[in-house]
Amino acid sequence: MDKQSSNTLSRIMTYAEKECQARSLRLTPVRRRVLEMLVKHKHPVSAYQLLDELVEEGHKPAPPTIYRALDFLLEQGFIHRLATQNNFVACTHLGTLHMGVFLVCKRCKKTVELLGDSIRETLVDQADQNEFSLEEALVEVNCLCQPCQSQQERDQP
């Protein structure tokens, strides 16, 4: 692992730890391990992929264990769920108030999380006009990243 992402990982884990302490919650070994795995992955991963990785490590949890950890991390805002892909991904804007807005390359699955402030404003407005009160939003944008656009052109000129 390179220095940069090592820093990022440790910073995130430290942040999560502090947050849990502040909220009187426990960042247990499973929860910590799942969060670490999600942070390390470049792409969104499924619950069962995480399960398989833990099995490889010698730990052999059943699905409920993973899903509980994921639920906890979701509730604390440490991770997000990409519903169109049944995948989970670590938050890249920890500590910042934001909505889940994701650009996802439909070819290589490279994913970028946006803050989505202006989208939030728009959504609050529109919800208001329809007499809905906004609670939480998920925005998933099916995209092609630059390298995949080029590749696509080469494949089908």
Add this chain to the structure above:
Amino acid sequence: MDKQSSNTLSRIMTYAEKECQARSLRLTPVRRRVLEMLVKHKHPVSAYQLLDELVEEGHKPAPPTIYRALDFLLEQGFIHRLATQNNFVACTHLGTLHMGVFLVCKRCKKTVELLGDSIRETLVDQADQNEFSLEEALVEVNCLCQPCQSQQERDQP
């Protein structure tokens, strides 16, 4: 069924029929039936709910039949998929270029589809800044509709 929604249903079916003809595609009985069911429902419904309804009607298809019909209708833009709920819903803006933007009451599941023009612009911009080319987006907003807000207050004052 009241006159209004009857009109809406027949207008939608006529539209779908014309579109299929124009695209040299066949709106077969299953596809037509599934679209009708989705239009009639007030709330998003799951593939297996549709299956059950068809079984009640005497027709007994297996899951692939429904999913094929749903895939067809999705491709033609007649319906949308709400991924966070594993549900499908008829489009209420047929014939208008738009993105799938949905307000969904998390209590009663009342759903409103927005056109999302301004959101689209924002997303195109942001995608551009990140060197992604936007293909298609899904925006699901977890809300409380007005009646459910009131109810909520009564439940927990």
Add this chain to the structure above:
DNA sequence: ATATCCTATGTTATAAAATAACATCTGGGG
């Protein structure tokens, strides 16, 4: 310390959602 309680995890079984793979049918175009 130890009893108690609450929370987290383990375990087993099952539900729910979606697809794979292959067979069969059907409706036009030649």
Add this chain to the structure above:
DNA sequence: CCCCAGATGTTATTTTATAACATAGGATAT
């Protein structure tokens, strides 16, 4: 009529997620 492509039927399986109940373990109070 024959052929072919697309649509549906059929069976089995995969993938994703949860229900239900048992066990463990850390904190608090006595």
